[in-house]
Amino acid sequence: MVRPPCCTGLNVKKGLWNNEKEDAKIPAYVSKHGTRNWTEVSKKAGLKRYGKSCRLRWTNHLRPDLKHESFTPEEEELIIRLHAAIGSRWSIIAQQLPGRTDSDVKNYWNTKLRKKLIEMGIDPVTHKPFSQILADYGNIGGLPRARTQIGSLNRDLKNALMFKSEQSQIQPQGFPKFNNHLTSLVTSPKIEPTQDSLLSNDIYNNHQSLDLLAQLQSIILVTEASNCINHETAQPQFLSEGSCSSSASPSPSSPSSIANQVRSPLSFSWRDFLLEDAFHGDNAQEQEGLVEISTNGSSSHKQYEMQMNVLHTEEKQNLEAAQEVELNAQNNGLEASSSSQSSFVEVMLDQENDTFLGFPGLLEEPLYY
């Protein structure tokens, strides 16, 4: 007993939506019946399109709340920063940009921002200057733990190196001269903004955005923490000793697509590398807390439910409670069939106003925009 196929026998149309009558049918139907079932929308609105195609047309073009003007510098900055924090999770990034779709953001990144960063000498994947990557590339070669992690430089780096080699002006430190609005941005919240910088408008200057960044970074950590719990034995070389529950065993019943990604020894990831440092936090001066993050053990990042319960270490009761939860988390990790897992990460907090500063080691280094 299975669902009947929705579109068999239908003479389904593909390609551009250049017929205004087609476009008009979707909003008319959606306003009456909503967007719950796109197959129904397609059928009942009389469109010879797959429901999926109708949904795409609606979400990317016909939705009344969409912005159609070009991206503002502020939006541009936000995209770059969020991309630095969470990578190409366009739907999450787009949620922070009212009126923009994931497709908008993705296209804008691929056509404009990526190139812009490359021309500035910044690797759009790691958000670090190519010169620093090269330096690190040399340094990392000497580190025992990283010997097998370094593969080849990515295509962008190569392109940029070619691009830079064509430039007659070479900057002393290997940094290009910046001449656009991104020039003076420094992303670390710990660094004082210069007067002429755009940090006055910077997202780091309001706590709401800091919270957002915290959540987004948590996605990375939750994802990796989940990997850690489920697949520690499979990928021990990417995670520091002690950063995971050592008693956790892989969970065959809940395979994670992220965790299952085969990480070739040759495919070096800066995110993995930085994350590894994040678990080595050594910031005695910073007030540290514990962030409890609950996951449902599912593989996709969108499935995670996060609780950002900050527990100050100085509050003994909370700490004891946190330790108890941690213990439970470890126990849960032992259960392959457990539907709920927990893990802990350290965070840095601003003691005065109790706001999120970052994860130890993760964003301590400034980004170079």
Place this chain on the structure above:
DNA sequence: AACCCTTCCAACCGCGGAAAT
């Protein structure tokens, strides 16, 4: 005017998870 090249973006594709049956 014709051709070529680049840019841009709308749409498609494939995947994984959820939901329906």
Place this chain on the structure above:
DNA sequence: GATTTCCGCGGTTGGAAGGGT
């Protein structure tokens, strides 16, 4: 529980548009 469809996401691509020669 098995099977199929639906939905949402990120990556990729085809082709229109624009600019240069």
